[in-house]
Structures are given as structure tokens and as C-alpha cells.
Amino acid sequence: MLTPEQRDQYKRDGFLVIPDFKSLDEIAALRRRAEDIVEAFDPAEFQLNSRAIFTTKDQERASDAWFLGSDNTVRCFFEEEAFGPDGRLRQAKALSINKIGHAMHDLDPVFDAFTRDPKLAAVARDLGLERPQVWQSMYIFKQPGIGGEVRWHQDATFFDSDPITVTTFWFALEDATRDNGCLWAEPGGHRGPLRERFLRDGDTITMEKLDSTPWPDDSTAVPLEAKAGTLVCFHGLLPHYSAPNRSPVSRHAFTLHATDARSVYSPRNWIQRGDDFPVRGFDPHE
Numbered sequence: 001m002l003t004p005e006q007r008d009q010y011k012r013d014g015f016l017v018i019p020d021f022k023s024l025d026e027i028a029a030l031r032r033r034a035e036d037i038v039e040a041f042d043p044a045e046f047q048l049n050s051r052a053i054f055t056t057k058d059q060e061r062a063s064d065a066w067f068l069g070s071d072n073t074v075r076c077f078f079e080e081e082a083f084g085p086d087g088r089l090r091q092a093k094a095l096s097i098n099k100i101g102h103a104m105h106d107l108d109p110v111f112d113a114f115t116r117d118p119k120l121a122a123v124a125r126d127l128g129l130e131r132p133q134v135w136q137s138m139y140i141f142k143q144p145g146i147g148g149e150v151r152w153h154q155d156a157t158f159f160d161s162d163p164i165t166v167t168t169f170w171f172a173l174e175d176a177t178r179d180n181g182c183l184w185a186e187p188g189g190h191r192g193p194l195r196e197r198f199l200r201d202g203d204t205i206t207m208e209k210l211d212s213t214p215w216p217d218d219s220t221a222v223p224l225e226a227k228a229g230t231l232v233c234f235h236g237l238l239p240h241y242s243a244p245n246r247s248p249v250s251r252h253a254f255t256l257h258a259t260d261a262r263s264v265y266s267p268r269n270w271i272q273r274g275d276d277f278p279v280r281g282f283d284p285h286e
Contacts, residue, residue: 001119001122001123001125001126002016002123002126002127006018006126007126007127010127010233010235012187012188013185013187013188014185014186014187014188014189014190014191014234014235014237014238015185015187015224015232015233015234015235015238015240016127016232016233016234017224017226017230017231017232018123018230018231018232018233019226019227019229019230020227020229020230021119021171021229021230021231022114022171022229022231023229024228024229026114027171027173027228027229029110029113029114030110030111030114030139030173030254031173031252032110033108033110033111034100034139034252035094037074037076037100037104037108037139038076038093038094038097038100039094041076041093041097043078043089043093065203068200068203068205068270070101070102070103071102071103071270071271071272072102072103072271072273072277073102073103073107074100074101074102074103074104074107074108075100075101075102076097076099076100077097077098077099077100077101078096078097078098079096079097079098079141079143079146079147079148080098080146080148081146081148082096082097082098082146090146091146095143095144095146096143096146097141097143098140098141098143098147098148099138099139099140099141100138100139101136101137101138101139102136102137102138102271103136103137104137104139105134105137105256106134106277106280111137111139114254115134115137115256115282116282116283116284116286117282117284118282118283118284120169120231120282121281121282121283123169123231123233124167124169124258124281124282127167127233128165128167128260129165129167129258129259129260130260130262131260131261131262131281132167132258132259132260132261132281132282133258133259133260133261133265133279133280133281134256134257134258134279134280134281134282135159135257135258135259135269135271135273135279136158136159136255136256136257136271137254137255137256138254138255139252139253139254140251140252140253140254140255141250141251141252142180142181142242142245142250142251142252142253143245143250144180144245144247144248144249144250145245145246145247145248146244146245147180147181147244147245147246147250147251148244149241149242149243149244150241150242151241152215152216152239152240152241153239153240153241154194154195154196154236154237154238154239154240155168155234155236155238155257156194156236156237157194157195157196157197157198157207158198158257158269158270159236159257159259159265159269159271160194160197160265160266160268160269161259161260161263161264161265161266162263162264162266163263164194164236164237164263165236165259165260165262165263166236166257166258166259167233167234167235167236167257167258167259168232168233168234168236168255168256168257169231169232169233169255169256169257169258170183170231170232170233170234170253170254170255171229171230171231171232171253171254171255172226172227172228172229172230172231172232172253173228173252173253173254174228174249174250174251174252174253175225175226175227175228175251176224176225176226176230176251176253177225177251178223178225179247179249180245180247180249180250180251181242181243181244181245181247181251182223182224182225182226182242182251183223183224183226183232183240183241183242184216184221184222184223184224184240184241184242184243185221185222185224185234185238185239185240185241186216186220186221186222186238186239186240187220187222189216189220189237189238189239190234190235190236190237190238191237192213192237192239193210193211193213193237194210194211194237195209195210195211195212195213195215196208196209196210196211197210198269198270199268199269199270200268200269200270201268205270215239215241216239216241221241258281258282
């Protein structure tokens with residue numbers, strides 16, 4: 001699937017941008033299904049001052065039962081700025097959701113069809129995942145005006161394995177630009193250390209600090225602007241970030257995180273699977 005030049009670029013930079021990977025019809029189907037999930041989501045069922053709000057600023061505090069219980073199901077999370085001082089939504093529910101997560105790829109037929117793609121399976125193999133295991137899916141809205149910042153991080157923080165094999169597959173469902181909060185990454189940063197580890201022990205979450213290497217800044221980071229349909233693949237150790245979206249245009253994206261079954265997946269990662277709900281790969285025939 002990938003050319004030798006693309007493989008070399010991935011090894012050098014830690015990321016690869018593949019335009020026109022998904023068709024407009026595939027994108028439209030995923031977006032319609034996400035709209036249906038949000039429409040069915042009733043905020044009145046939950047305490048709106050709880051952590052049904054998604055944030056990356058204090059993940060130990062933010063990781064309550066609503067978040068932890070989303071590991072192997074489908075739940076919605078609000079933008080941090082979705083609510084006013086009175087606890088009410090500032091705007092329509094459909095413009096207030098930060099993301100849907102985290103097991104749509106296994107529980108929803110539309111998301112499953114998008115994920116189980118022979119082309120995607122081929123890319124995963126070319127990137128070194130001989131036996132991919134897809135642990136997490138997220139539909140990210142990056143809402144206009146209130147789309148939240150996602151701080152600098154490495155995805156291996158949340159999907160630790162020995163050796164580290166987690167690979168991210170990020171699909172632009174709308175054009176991602178500097179104005180509406182595209183990804184930023186540090187070319188070659190995947191050759192650096194793992195800085196922190198997100199650990200789960202029962203219902204307790206800790207963020208273990210491992211290395212004090214500073215996060216990138218504007219002098220080394222580059223924007224990964226992407227047209228709708230683009231696939232961005234990146235290594236689990238690659239530092240990446242996205243700014244708040246203050247523009248009038250949303251930036252929908254869909255992400256998958258996969259490890260190689262040949263590596264040892266940490267039993268302290270926050271998402272686990274058992275025999276009753278086995279982890280699967282990208283092959284539609286699994």
C-alpha cells in the first residue's frame with residue numbers, strides 16, 4: 001500500500017499524511033451516524049457539573065466513572081466551554097459535544113465498516129503492525145468557537161506496551177486548517193523518550209511522570225493541515241497538539257489507536273478487553 005518513500009518518511013518524521021484515503025461517501029456516512037448518536041444523547045440523564053466534560057488539562061481529576069466507563073462502550077463528552085455559569089448549555093447540544101468515545105469501532109455497524117478496511121489493514125502492516133489490535137476510537141468535533149485545546153502529549157502515554165507499538169490513525173472528516181485547530185507535530189520527535197504514563201488501578205487514575213524533556217514549541221513543531229478524506233498516521237511516541245478552535249468552522253475528525261499483538265500490552269492501561277469482548281484488528285473478516 002505504501003511506497004518505499006512513504007515508509008522512509010514515516011521512519012524519519014514519525015508521521016505520514018495520505019490525502020484522499022477515504023471517499024466523500026464514507027465520510028458522509030460516518031458523520032450522519034455521529035449526528036444520530038449525539039441526537040439520541042440526553043444530557044438530562046447526567047449531572048451536568050460532572051466530568052461528562054472532556055479536558056486534557058487535569059486528566060487524573062477528570063477521569064471519573066463516566067469517563068472510565070466509556071472504555072468499552074459509546075458515550076458523549078461535552079466541550080469545556082459548552083456550559084455557562086448557570087450550568088446550562090450556551091448553544092445547541094449538537095454544537096456542544098467535544099467527542100464520542102471509545103468503542104464505536106466494535107459496537108456500531110457504521111463505525112465498524114469504516115474501521116474494517118482492507119486498505120487500512122495494508123497501511124497498518126506497512127507501518128509495522130503485523131497483528132494490529134484496535135483498542136480505541138474517537139469521533140472528535142472540534143466545535144466552532146469553543147473547540148478545546150488538546151495539550152502536547154504522546155499517545156503511548158495511554159497505550160503503553162513493551163515494546164511501544166501504538167500507532168494512531170487520524171482521519172480528517174472536514175478540512176483541518178491552522179484556523180480551526182489542525183494537528184501540530186514535531187518531526188522526528190518519536191525518537192525521544194516517553195514523558196508520562198496514564199495508569200489505571202481499578203477506578204483510580206494516576207499520571208506517572210517519566211521524563212522531563214520539554215514539549216515542542218513553534219520553533220520545531222509543524223502544522224499538519226489536511227483536506228477532508230486525508231489519513232494521518234503517527235507513531236505513539238510522536239509529540240502532537242491541537243490549538244483551540246476559535247473559528248466559525250468545525251473540524252471533525254475520527255481517530256483509531258492500535259498496538260501490535262506481538263508486543264505486551266500493559267495491564268495498567270486504562271482500556272482493557274476480556275474474552276467476552278476481544279480486541280480486533282482492521283481485517284473485516286476477523
